[in-house]
Amino acid sequence: MLALDGVTVRFGGLLALSNITFTVEKGEILGLVGPNGAGKTTLFNCISGLVRARGRIGFEGKDMTRLPLHRRARSGIGRTFQIPQPMHHLTVRENLTVAQVFGAGRKDPARIAEILDVMELSHKADADAASALALQELKRLEIAKALATEPRLLLLDEVLAGLESNAKRSFMLKLRELHALFGLTIVIVEHDIETISNLCTRAVVLNFGQLIADGTPAEVFSNPAVVESYTGTAHA
Amino acid sequence: MTELILQALFSGVLIGSVYALVALGLALAFGAMRIINLAHGELVLLAAYMAYLVESRTGLEPYAAIPLALAVVSAVSIALFMLVNMIRDHRELNSLILTFAIGIILTNAILLAFASDMRTTTSAFLQDAVSFGDVYAMRGEIIAFALSLVLMGLLWWWLKASWYGRAVRAVSSNRGAAMLMGINPTRIETVSFLVAGALASFAGVALYTMSVVQPAVGHALTVKAFIITVLAGVGSIPGVFLGAVLLGVTEALTVTLASSALQELAGMVLFLMVLFLMPNGLFGARARRG
Numbered sequence: 001m002l003a004l005d006g007v008t009v010r011f012g013g014l015l016a017l018s019n020i021t022f023t024v025e026k027g028e029i030l031g032l033v034g035p036n037g038a039g040k041t042t043l044f045n046c047i048s049g050l051v052r053a054r055g056r057i058g059f060e061g062k063d064m065t066r067l068p069l070h071r072r073a074r075s076g077i078g079r080t081f082q083i084p085q086p087m088h089h090l091t092v093r094e095n096l097t098v099a100q101v102f103g104a105g106r107k108d109p110a111r112i113a114e115i116l117d118v119m120e121l122s123h124k125a126d127a128d129a130a131s132a133l134a135l136q137e138l139k140r141l142e143i144a145k146a147l148a149t150e151p152r153l154l155l156l157d158e159v160l161a162g163l164e165s166n167a168k169r170s171f172m173l174k175l176r177e178l179h180a181l182f183g184l185t186i187v188i189v190e191h192d193i194e195t196i197s198n199l200c201t202r203a204v205v206l207n208f209g210q211l212i213a214d215g216t217p218a219e220v221f222s223n224p225a226v227v228e229s230y231t232g233t234a235h236a
Numbered sequence: 237m238t239e240l241i242l243q244a245l246f247s248g249v250l251i252g253s254v255y256a257l258v259a260l261g262l263a264l265a266f267g268a269m270r271i272i273n274l275a276h277g278e279l280v281l282l283a284a285y286m287a288y289l290v291e292s293r294t295g296l297e298p299y300a301a302i303p304l305a306l307a308v309v310s311a312v313s314i315a316l317f318m319l320v321n322m323i324r325d326h327r328e329l330n331s332l333i334l335t336f337a338i339g340i341i342l343t344n345a346i347l348l349a350f351a352s353d354m355r356t357t358t359s360a361f362l363q364d365a366v367s368f369g370d371v372y373a374m375r376g377e378i379i380a381f382a383l384s385l386v387l388m389g390l391l392w393w394w395l396k397a398s399w400y401g402r403a404v405r406a407v408s409s410n411r412g413a414a415m416l417m418g419i420n421p422t423r424i425e426t427v428s429f430l431v432a433g434a435l436a437s438f439a440g441v442a443l444y445t446m447s448v449v450q451p452a453v454g455h456a457l458t459v460k461a462f463i464i465t466v467l468a469g470v471g472s473i474p475g476v477f478l479g480a481v482l483l484g485v486t487e488a489l490t491v492t493l494a495s496s497a498l499q500e501l502a503g504m505v506l507f508l509m510v511l512f513l514m515p516n517g518l519f520g521a522r523a524r525r526g
Contacts, residue, residue, distance in 0.1 A: 048416060069415040078416075085413035089405040098402045103418030149418055 001026040001185050002153055006055035007046055009039075009209075016042045017053065017209045024153070029179055029186045031200035031217065033193075035229055038206040040189045041082070044155050047187075048072060048079040059153065073103050078151030082158040082189075084138040088130035092121055092141055095129050096148040103149025112148065118181060119144040119174075136167055140174075147182065154178075156188040160195060168192075172199050193221055205229065239370050244492040245485055246371040251447070252484025253384035256477045257439035258457050259464035260391060261432035263476060266465070267408035268428035271320060271331035275339035277457030278346075279433060283309050283440025284449040285346055288355045298357050298445050299379075305437040312342070313433030317426055339454060347451040354450045362445045380442035387438055391431070392473045400427050456500065463507040467518050475519040482506070482518075 002024040009017040017039045024030050032040050045051035049069035057064045064072055073079075087095050096112050116122045119140040124132060133141060139159055146154055156175070160168050172195060179186055190196050196203050197217040205213040205220050207229040213220040220226050262276045283305035290301035316338055323330045357363065362376030395401040406414040407424045415421055443449060443457075464483055468475035483503050490502035510518060 050412065068420075069412075070418050070420045073416050073418040081413075085410050085416075087406045087409040087413065089409040090402065094402055095406075098399070098406050098414075098419070099417035101399050102403060102420075105418075145413075145417060149416075 001028075001060060002047070002187070003058035004043075004047075004055070005058070007043070007057060008054040009042055009046060009051055015209050017046065017206075019055070020206070020209075020211050021055075022204055022211060022214055024185060024187060026152075026185055027183070028202060029175075029188065029200045031196035031203040032187055032189045032206065033191070033196055033203055033220075034206035034212075037208075038229075039209040040206055041157055042209075043206065044079060044157050044187075044189065047155060048077060070102075073149055073151075074105065076150070076152040077155065078103075078146035078149050078153065079155040080142040080146050080157055080159055082161055084135075084142040086129040086133075086138060086141055086145070088128075090129055091126050092116070092129050092133070092144075093125040095141060095145050099145050099148035100150070103151075111150075115144050115147050118177065119147075135162060136171075139163075139171075143178070147178070151184070153185045153187070156186060158189050158191070160190060160192065168195065175199060193217075197221065240492050241489070243371050244488040246368070246373065247377075248485030248488035249481050250373055250377040250381045250484070251488070252481035253381045253477070254439055254442050254446070255460055255464060255484055256480035257384050257387060257435050257442070259461040259468070259476050259480055260388065260473065261435035261439070262458070262461040263465045263468075264391075264404070264428050264432045264435070268404055268425050269320070269331075270328055270411075271335070272328075272462065273316070273320075273432070274332060274335040274458055275316060275342060275454075276335075276432070276436060276461060277459070278339045278342035278454035279309050279312060279436040280440040280443065280457050281346060281449060281451070281454035282312060282342060283437040284444040284453075285350050285355070285440075286437075287357075287441040287444040288350065288449070291357060291359065297359055297361065298441055302437065302441055305441055306434060309433045309437045309440070310430055313429045313436075314426070317429040321422065321425070339458065343451050343454055346454075350451070352451055354448045355444070356448045357445045359445070374446060376445035380446050383438060383442055387435065388473055388477060391435070394431070395473075400424070404428055459500075460503060463503055466507065467510050472519055475517070479518060 005021050007017055007020040020043060032043065034040055042051060046053040047057060049067060049072045059075060059077060064075065090098065093112065096115060100112060101107050116125050121137065121140055121144060124137060129141065143159065160171055163171060178184060200217055202215065203217045203220045204211060205226045212225045212229060213223045258280050262273060265271065265273045286305040286308055287298035287301040290296055290304060291298045319334060320331050323334065357376060362374060364375045365372050366375050366378055395405055403419050403424050406419060407421055411421060460483060464476060464479040467482065468479035483506065486502050486506050487499045490498050
């Protein structure tokens with residue numbers, strides 16, 4: 001479904017991503033892991049179109065490398081941010097409806113109601129998006145907004161960050177539910193090894209902008225290079 | 237004295253409604269693109285001169301010039317947008333310089349085409365006095381006031397209920413996230429500039445029917461629109477209307493109670509007082525989400 005081939009990003013003299021090559025298969029839940037500064041969010045930015053990269057980004061057989069951000073969203077790539085980015089001037093329902101009309105190219109109130117329901121935001125549907133929501137609700141809105149564009153690939157950037165362990169567990173169950181309900185392929189950036197092990201069928205590990213491991217969570221987390229990258233001795 | 241003050245308040249409300257149209261155009265372009273269009277007042281002025289052109293050449297009422305004003309101001313707005321859109325770095329700052337320069341060019345083009353004479357409507361129908369108890373207004377002022385209220389209502393509806401209006405609010409709220417929802421920002425910015433141009437067209441024609449225009453007025457209108465936007469906060473139509481009325485009333489009272497020479501100064505003093513006492517504007521953060 002998603003094919004990255006030699007994706008490379010430089011910020012001035014800094015090599016943020018170096019020749020990243022891997023594929024994501026339809027229906028997978030793939031964990032993208034690595035220490036801070038490894039290049040995980042930069043890779044998300046490349047896939048969603050926020051950052052221009054060298055190499056090739058293919059999605060469902062089409063070359064997306066030169067497509068602008070909004071056209072990638074319309075092509076079926078949804079994305080969330082670690083810090084939720086609601087449309088502050090719009091209500092929760094408007095956030096979703098605008099995303100559906102412009103992202104999916106159609107208006108389907110029943111689908112919006114379904115998303116609001118599954119994301120447990122129905123009671124806040126007509127509330128101001130910014131001021132009336134707690135952090136966990138804002139995070140759910142962030143995912144709901146992406147779902148409203150009717151993506152086939154969903155990129156989740158540290159969506160569990162900042163949540164306490166019970167909330168994290170229930171959020172993880174919610175992600176499984178979304179995966180099944182909407183037939184999604186999910187790539188999730190997450191630091192927590194336990195979460196990746198429980199949620200993902202496969203994990204890709206980045207360190208200093210390079211791909212250092214790719215396999216099942218059990219395989220990658222027993223890989224010495226990955227252990228070194230997490231304990232900080234690899235480039236010490 | 238009481239009659240004079242009442243008359244000043246009434247006149248201030250009437251002119252304030254047209255100021256509100258000017259300010260809403262400026263705020264709309266700012267909301268969508270995060271640029272302050274310093275040529276916005278000149279777009280209003282251009283429309284006013286289209287009204288003068290139609291009235292003086294054809295003898296028709298100035299409001300007959302609205303289609304021409306819409307066409308000319310829209311064309312200039314699109315050209316202006318394309319120039320601003322070519323700026324790649326530091327768009328907020330560089331667009332200030334660019335639009336300031338375009339404003340100067342437009343002022344001088346109007347000066348060349350229409351000379352520096354003051355112009356106002358010669359329509360007896362629009363200049364007829366209408367009384368409301370102890371206060372009076374020209375029929376042109378009443379029509380301009382009603383037109384402004386209708387346009388503000390339409391703008392409110394467009395922003396609230398239409399998909400493009402909602403998309404303008406989305407881009408205004410969070411440009412990057414709006415793009416991730418599939419919104420093409422260039423299209424939304426173009427639409428915003430066109431709507432701002434339409435508001436400028438109506439405001440210009442209305443201004444011509446109730447006031448005096450000359451080439452130097454454009455810059456003063458931009459300053460007034462900027463003051464109102466800061467007073468009200470970006471994004472609130474009722475806030476902009478109240479800010480505009482406040483400015484109009486302040487100017488009218490200054491002219492009545494002091495001197496017409498102090499009219500522009502009064503607006504500036506009001507602006508500085510609000511900035512000093514209420515840095516978030518008269519309507520604070522609540523209005524910004526309106």
